[in-house]
Amino acid sequence: MVKTILLISNHLSGINSNPTVVEVLGIRLLEDGWQVIKTSSLKNKFLRMGDMLLTTYTKKNFYQLALIEVYSGLAFLWAFLCGCLLKFLQKPFILALHGGNLPNFAHSHPIIVRKLFSWSNEIYSPSPYLKGKLSSFNPNIKIIPNPIEIEKYEFKPRNQISPKMIWLRAFHDIYNPSLVPKVLSILLSNHCKDLEILMVGPDKGDGSLQKMILLAEQLKVVQLIKVVPGVPKDQVPFYLNIGDIFINTTNIDNTPVSVIEAMACGLCVVSTNVGGLPYLLQNEVDALLVPPDDPEAMASAIQRILNEPDLAARLSINARIKAEQFDWS
Incomplete structure (x- = not known):
């Protein structure tokens, strides 16, 4: 039956x-x-x-x-x-x-x-x-952990890091997308070159997308941000592998699949340390954890990854190893 x-x-x-x-x-x-x-x-x-x-x-x-x-x-x-x-x-x-x-x-x-x-x-x-x-x-x-199909995520070890960043989440206030332009502004003031970020996610309609864009214009970093609406699940690995650093800006979270997906691709993860994230990520081993809504701390962590190739390589390989634990099989 x-x-x-x-x-x-x-x-x-x-x-x-x-x-x-x-x-x-x-x-x-x-x-x-x-x-x-x-x-x-x-x-x-x-x-x-x-x-x-x-x-x-x-x-x-x-x-x-x-x-x-x-x-x-x-x-x-x-x-x-x-x-x-x-x-x-x-x-x-x-x-x-x-x-x-x-x-x-x-x-x-x-x-x-x-x-x-x-x-x-x-x-x-x-x-x-x-x-x-x-x-x-x-x-x-x-x-029962949130699973992914690991074979669908191409792993690229980040031995050579570029300042291309990825943000993958819905545009909603609890995920704090407005932290992104603040971080970019600090990185620019610290003379980081060739910065760019791809922000991928659907607009949940609470005004956070518009708020983020307005703030980016005020801080004169809007030209560094490209927004892509939510993409089909099978295209997520492609978009993740456009960048080398994944930033998770959320104020409230549990065990986000988007972070596990980024780890599966070998991106260097910088995340806030809220909710269940410290249970998922080990600071200095497979990610760098920072306090929520702290643009200085997040910018500093990103600069460490850009300036310390050994750190970047370690985070990348350990992230993939961690993500493999979440495979459907």
Whole structure:
């Protein structure tokens, strides 16, 4: 008998989002012979929530198991409501936890978080960070890291470093894209030559892209920045390998796939040390970690990579070795 699973998540890649782990999981399950029902790909958040609930109910006779992606904020509401409906329908379901802000949300809304966690049959976290922060709500959280298909990421050891940088994330305030022009301005003032950065990611519509561009114009570094909208998953390795240094400017994070992808390509990673990132990255070994929203610290780390070839080479090879631990196989 062919098994069918219901995947409840934001299936929005190609609209205004990068593919989620659950979207990629759906493809892998189909390849393994599963039937997959997905919800939802509607762009409007309230229509999307309604579609999730409607699909969960109307398809109840077609699936044996459900998986819900759980994020903080308004996204938690649809996870909670879908979990409530699945409990009513007596359908087993799995929770997949995501987002660096989920621990803060859970401690601010403990009752509904505890209820949802208690209803689920299994709970998975992609990192020890989320497991540790949320274990008081359910001690049985299991860790399954965010995976990548390592063979699709061409590794280029960074023995000769250029000042070409890559930023790969959605344009949203929590990822702090406005840190980029501040860092570029400092690097310019320190006489770094041939600087350029490619910023790849969809616009989430909160004004952060426009804010970043305006700041870049004010700091007279806009000519150093090229913005590319979100790209298909299979093109990510190509865009990553355009540069040599990957910068992750986020203020809130867990275990971002984009950082793992950059490591797989051998880029030298400079990242903020927020959330789950210190659990993923080892400072001075496979990345350089800096405080959040600190342009001086990030610029200094980038200059170290440019000026210390041995450091760059070490970060590059160790990053690839770390990324290989996240292979699907």
